[in-house]
Amino acid sequence: MPSNIVRVETTPKIGEGMRDVRGDSVKRQLAADHNIEIGSVRSIVGFLIDSEIDSTQVNERVDDVFADPIIEESVTDCLHLDNEELFSEEPDMVVTIGFKPGVTDNPGKAALDGFKTIFPNAGENARVSTYITYSFTSVPDGIDVDWLSKQLHNGLIERAICSLKGEASAKIEYSPVEPIEYTAPATIDLEISDEELMKLSEEGLLALNLEEMQTIQAHYRDPAIRAARAEVGLPENAPTDVELECLAQTWSEHCKHKIFAAHIHHVDTETGEDTEIDSLFKTHIMNPTLEMKEEVDWLLSVFHDNSGVIAWDDDWSVCMKAETHNSPSALDPYGGAMTGIVGVNRDIMGTGLGARPIANTDVFCFGPPNWEGDLPDNLFHPSRVLRGVHAGVRVGGNESGIPTVNGAIVFDDRYIGKPLVYCGTIGLMPRRLADGRESHEKNPQPGDRVYMVGGRVGYDGIHGATFSSLELTEESPSSAVQIGDPITQKKMLDMILEARDAGLITCITDNGAGGLSSSIGEMAEYTNGCQIDLGKVPLKQEGLSSWEILVSESQERMTVAVKESDVPAFEALADLHEVEATWVADFTNTGLFHVIHGEDAVASLPIEFLHDGVPQLKLESEWKKPEPTPFIPPVSSTHTPLLLEMLARPNIASKETWVRQYDHEVIAQTAIKPFVGVERDGPGDAGLLAPIHGSTRGLVVSNGISPRYSDIDAGAMAAAAVDEAVRNAVCAGVDLSKVAGLDNFCWPDPIESNKTPDGRFKLAQLVRANRELERICRAYFVPCISGKDSMKNDYGSGENKISIPPTLLFSLFGNHPDVRYTTTSDLKPGESLYLVGESKQELGASELAFMLKETGVVEGIGGEAPQLPTPEKNLQSYKALTKAIQSGIVRTAHDCSEGGVAVAIAEMCIGGRCGAAIDIDGPGEADLWGRLWGESLGRILVGVKQDNRAEFLSMMKGNALTYMGETIEGDNLSIWDGDDLIIDANVDDMVSAWKGSLDMTGGDQ
Amino acid sequence: MVETPKVAVLFGFGINCDRETAAVFELAGAVSERVHVNHFVNGDRDLSEYHILAVPGGFSFGDHLGSGRLLGNRMRFAMREQLTAFVAAGKPIIGICNGFQVLVKTGLLPGKEVPDFEQRASLTLNNSGRYEDRWVTLEFDPESPCIWTKGITRIECPVRHGEGRFVMPASSDLDALDASNQIVTRYVDPSTEPGKGITDETLPFPLCPNGSIRNIAGICDPTGLVFGLMPHPEAAYATFLHPHHTRSDVNEEILAEGMQIFRNAVEYAQANL
Known part of the structure; x- marks a missing residue:
């Protein structure tokens, strides 16, 4: 035709x-x-x-x-x-x-x-x-x-x-896809000099270092390996391009987390410490969690699967995962962010035997949207990045039917160089399937068939994993950018959940970084072997060569293992859902990752070498305390205009026009929404879900992030992130005996080199952050059950280099006994106001310091960043407060973070459209500036109906608690310091300051 | 007389409110089953097995080519006989959000006594140009023949859509719809007295969240059995889902006003089928 x-x-x-x-x-x-x-x-x-x-x-x-x-x-x-x-x-x-x-x-x-x-x-x-x-x-x-x-x-x-005007109208024509020429697998000679090995790695975008290249070289010199290769018809003495690409993917920083696994020599010039650390991950994240696992029965699966799983109750388990998609989002904010969110959804689908995503969270770090300075080549203006990322996450989340329940947007100039796009997803699955198997455990057997399900493989998304392990340059490959297809993925999700419930799945994982080489390669560890036939893989366009098929990261694909007897039922389900499912591999127990393309063997790698062969990095770390110019508050100032200015700061201002475009209540389970209060425009702290319809059992989800404290101490930054996430969850009334966390590190390159002369310092920042993470998580009993790191968040080189501030996002999810018994931040009439925790003189790297520095009022932002010297005391007061919330006598609570008490109480007045009078005079060494604007951790403002005051006080007995004042009739916030009225602000003025500055919609009609 | 009506809740192709829609019918006393659209299209299942049909919200086919259009086409071309027979048997159908868009594009709404599958109205992009999730106040025409909304004056529930502005080619079409009390529910200003909120003049954003003509939020067919609306009553099934639930003391009652719509249909099926 x-x-x-x-x-x-x-x-x-x-x-x-x-x-x-x-x-x-x-x-x-x-x-x-x-x-x-x-x-x-x-x-x-x-x-x-x-x-x-x-x-x-x-x-x-x-x-x-x-x-x-x-x-x-x-x-x-x-x-x-x-x-x-x-x-x-x-x-x-x-x-x-x-x-x-x-x-x-x-x-x-x-x-x-x-x-x-x-x-x-x-x-x-x-x-x-x-x-x-x-x-x-x-x-x-x-x-x-x-x-x-x-x-x-x-x-x-x-x-x-x-x-x-006057020209013929722009007319676009159909442009057929250029045919791709198939290239037969090539043999790569590794018997070359070290310089040539490195040239091969760099030019081939392999992102492997010399020692890693030498390790591969040595592998092909092993006589036993050579003999085995001869037998299957592969070149004996050298890898095929398929093998080399597969190793580069599997050994990439992105997949193997080599920096977190590195051996580190750490020197602290402040204390004289000189120590060796064998893997930050094992020392500060894995071991503490495994020790906590000994004490509780609800940590079902940690670290080894696509997300960590906890037992929620006898019938259900929940899992959570957060990931970043920074480099793709820098190149194409829309496509990069969309593939970020639908990608992390697949991590949930690939957990255990398949979990159902029930909620998304997103945290973005951008340059200031009103940036007027120069922009380096190839970088988008921050407002463009914001619009694109927002749209990508909106479409990806909304069309997938997963509510976005919690998040944040953080602004700092340095994120112009690399925006951070953190996407998180919570999943739910039955503890046991109908056939009695526990759903958090995979159980494939040799002989099981391996299907690729969902989208097809194309030229898009080749070298994503290695690319995200390199820094952004003008030559960054455009093939690393993809646009997601949420509907193809949604159809696949529907089908996979039906297959799971019918007991048809023995193993499942997603195709993300590294494509089939990673997904089948990782699953093959269970049975100790696999054989893949690349000739069976359905392609978007003909002509892809073998290595490209193996490592392509084309989206919307899951890899699923099925027993042979279940094949007809599985394929019938795929037909019903109009989902493409293709048998592409088999599990074996040969110890080999074996790949054929039609008749020919194109790769054969020992499973052990593939997964455990990468040599440990050896890195140097040296801590020197940064000495930023101290923040010295002005001698006199009028605080009321400062409050209005602070409320309009992008880091504090309402993000409502953006967030309201996410569906935050599909599935009919969201009991605390992102916006709360009389006009539903006050800030929500944590998200609270009741995912089982008709039941009031709840799940809390929250986030903590405060990257600017890294300017003073990355350790303080990490502690603050954990405390903020916990504090937010406490405001919702979380059950502190069952809370789990996710650590998500985004760092500038911490490996010393010509490009990174300050690598030792950046690594020392990472060491300090990990130590504080461990200390606070142990004290709060929050096991880290899944994490991720992205370690090359830099742009350019030399004087033009932009490195992001070291950033830890701490995400948390936990049990809630009954979602009816919770609080929101909006003040309700007739409440007495209390401050849980203590205000200290901690204004270093505070939002106020940054604002006054930017406006030229002060010289610097240095000083004391907030510290957590006695986290066990904080935990005690958090426990008392959650108990009070769960008893129903507290309906109002809000955590103090950026902008301290002043901003927190202002936000509570905004949500409640209610006036208040408080007195910040109280115990502690902090001065007026510290008590008003300081960002000391561990603090929560609480509103209690006067009738409930006595009971509340008795429940909080023994904890740091200060009476602050009362709500008042009328619409004024007055803040006193003893007899001095220092802030006198009208609620409507605060509303317009807070809501005006980030509304970039241009109006509603 | 059927004691426990069976509800078919469609799913597949990007429908995504199927679980909660199935759940609220169960809480209202029915038995519900999520059924993939293709089971009806392929003919291995038949709508006649069920007493109530629900087309839930979502993004069927990504809403490309206009919301609800492609799923509407599948139903219009492949389920025509089953749908005609279902309506002829006097069985209730509800379309919520994307489901409403589907019913409008199949021509079942505003429809005829006997379905002719001609599209007469449409739902198009919100005037704001944005998808939004926000709570609205709805008021109901007490004279409407709609069996789903009997006895309901006013409820609050969320809208979550980018294409919810109801349009018809001529104002005379709307007059006719109004005259037959098919304009079942409209966005109203919550500060008005319940029962007196309905107005023809389009309310400002965000009271009328999409700029819908005459503030129309939902309509029914001439029989009152087929009902579609943009807002999500199923997302207001529980008291703790209301954005103000923390503004008063803890409400021990779990089920909330959004349930009444689903109870009405279940009771109707129990009494009439």
Whole structure:
């Protein structure tokens, strides 16, 4: 059958009750981001249909597939813009944007599905690609059309065609995917000099160091290995490119966490300490958790699976995982963030025999959205990164039906160099399946079939794992960028959960970094061997060579093992759900990771060498206390305007317009939402879920992050992150006897080299952070059950180098006995106010210090960062407070973090639309500045109805507790220091300061 | 007379409120089953096995090509006879959010006494241009034939959509819909007196979260059996899901006002099927 390319365009009808909302949004966004007022923007969506159906037939059914006849006008085989009736005014500029060939086109995939419903005879190779055209009228002078198009598309993944008034309208044509030429597996000679080994590693984007290259070289010199290779027809003395790529993926920093596993020589010039550390991970994370595991019965699975699992009750277990997707998000904020969120969802699906994702969290670190300074080459403006990342997480989460229940956005100039995009997911699974197996344990057997389920393998996503282990440069490969496809993944999730419940799965894991080489390679450890046939793997486009198929990180794929007897039932489920599931491998017990492509062996690596062969790094660490210019508060100041300024700081201001675009209550379980209070716009602390419908049993999820304390001490930074996450959970009334944590480190490169002359210091920061993490987690009894690290968060080199502040995100989830018994931060009328914990003179690296430094009022931000000298005391008061909350007598609590008591009480007034009068005079050594703005840890502001005061006081007996004041009628917040009124602020003024500064929507109509 | 009605809750292809929708029918006294759309499309299951059909919220097919459109097409072309027979048998159907969009695009809403599968209305992008999750206040037409909303004056529940603005080609179409009391529920200003909140004039954002004409949040077919709405009553099934539940003392009662819609359908099925 001949193939035709038919063009269909649709555009919104304009008229009574009908408008072009998409065009209006672009107009508003240009006004909000760039202060450009455009007369009007209209949008046209285009489809290029390559199929066996001719344009007459397509035209007859246009309204059945492509256009909604009630609200849209459609045309076939011509451009809407050429229709003078619809577009009577000739636009000044036209920009048409389509995807580059090979980039995932989700609307195109959906359109093809719909097209085939109408035309089942469309042909096997039918394709649909989509584009969008914007036409602009009354464009102000001086706007360049290329500049305009750059605001609307990302050249890495999209192409744009522009036209000006008087020219023929921009018309995008179908661009067929360039055929890829298949390259047969090559043999790589490793009998070369050390310099040449390193050149091979660098030029091949292998990201392996000399010792690792030498270890591989030595492997192929082993006579036993040579003999075994000869037997299967592989080159005896040298690896194939398939093997070398597979080792590079498996041994990448991303997959093997080599820095956390390294042997470290640590010197502390402050104390004279000189020690050796054999693996930060084992010493400070794994061992403490394993020791805690001895004391409780609810730590079911830690460290070895895709996420850590705890027993929630007798019937259910829960798991959680958080990951970063920083480098892809820097290159394409939308696609990078979307693959981040749907990727971590797959970690949950791949836990045990498959868990169901029930909630997402997201924490982002960006440059300031209002940044006016220079931008290094190849980096997006922070507001563009914010918009793109937000959109990616929104689409990825919302379309997957997983609520986003908790998160944060942190701003600092240095994140311009590398934004941090942390995505976390909580999963739920039955403790036992119907066949009696415990669902947190995988149990594959030799002979089980291995299926690749979900999407196909393409050229997209090759070298992602090694790429994320390198720093960002202008040459960063665009193949590392992908766009997620949440619907393909959702169909796969539906199918996998049915397969799990039917007992059809013996082992499951996701395809993330390293693709099939990692997923099947890791699972093969269970049976001690596998054989993969790359010839069976379904491809997006023909021509991929063997190594590319093996390591491609194409999204939306799970690897699932099935007993042979269950194959028919498993394949029938895949058919029902319209999910592609292909038998690509078998488990064996040969001790080998064996790969064939059709008839030929292309790789054969001992499982042990693949997983345990990487040599331990040896690193040097040296701590010298940083001496930033101290923060000295001004002699006199009026604190009321300072409060309004602080409330508008991006790090403090309301993120409501962004967060409200996430679905935070799908699944009907979210008992504390991100925004609380009278007008539902006050800040929520932790998220609280009741995931079993009809039951009040709960789960708490919270996050802590405070990267700027690293400017003084990365140890204090880590302690603060843990305490903040715990404090937030305490506010929800968490059950502190069952709480687990996730450590997620994002660091600048801590390995000393020419590029990183301060590597020893950065490694010492990591050592200190780990030590504090261990100390606080032990004191609070919060085992770290799953973690992740991303260790190359730098941009550029030399003087232009930007390194992020060392950042630990601590995520926490825990049990809650009854979600009805909880608190929110909004004040309720008639409450007495108390401060749990003590205020100390800790203003170093505080939000106030940064603000006053940026405005030129003070010289520096140095001084004391908040410390946690006696965490056991904090825990005691947290336990007392959670008990009071669980008894129902406390309905209001809010943690004190950025901006201290002043900001916390202001936020409580905002949520409650309620006035308050408090006195900050009290015990302790802190002065007025410290008590008002200091960020001492361990503090929570609590509101208690006057009737409940006595009971509350008796429950809190023996803990640090200070009476602060009362809510008052009217709408004023007054803060006294003894007899001096130091803040007198109107609630409405605080509301507008807090809500105004990050609202970048440009309005609601 | 059926004692325990059976509810088919559709799932698959990006529907994602199927679990909670199934749960609320169970809490209302029915037995519910999540059934993959393809079971009905392939013909290995039949709608006639069930007494109530629910099309839950979600992002079927990613809402590409317009919300609910592609799932609507599958139902329109592959489930036409089953749906016609279901309606003819007097069995209730509800579409929530994406499910409402699906029912509008199949033509079942606002529909005819006997379904003709002609699309007469649409749900399009919110005026704000944004998907949003926020709680709204709904008020109900007491004269409506809708069997799902009997006895309900006002409830609060969340909207979670980017395409919820209800439109019809002409205002005369809306007048006709109003005259037959098919405009079942509308967004209202919570500061008005319950029962007196309904107005034709479009309320400002966020009271009317999407700019819907005449503040329309949900409509029914002429028989009152088929009901669709953009807001999510199933997400307001429990007292502790209300955003204000901590603003008063602990409420020991678990089930909340959102349940009444589902109870009504279960009771209707018990009395009439």
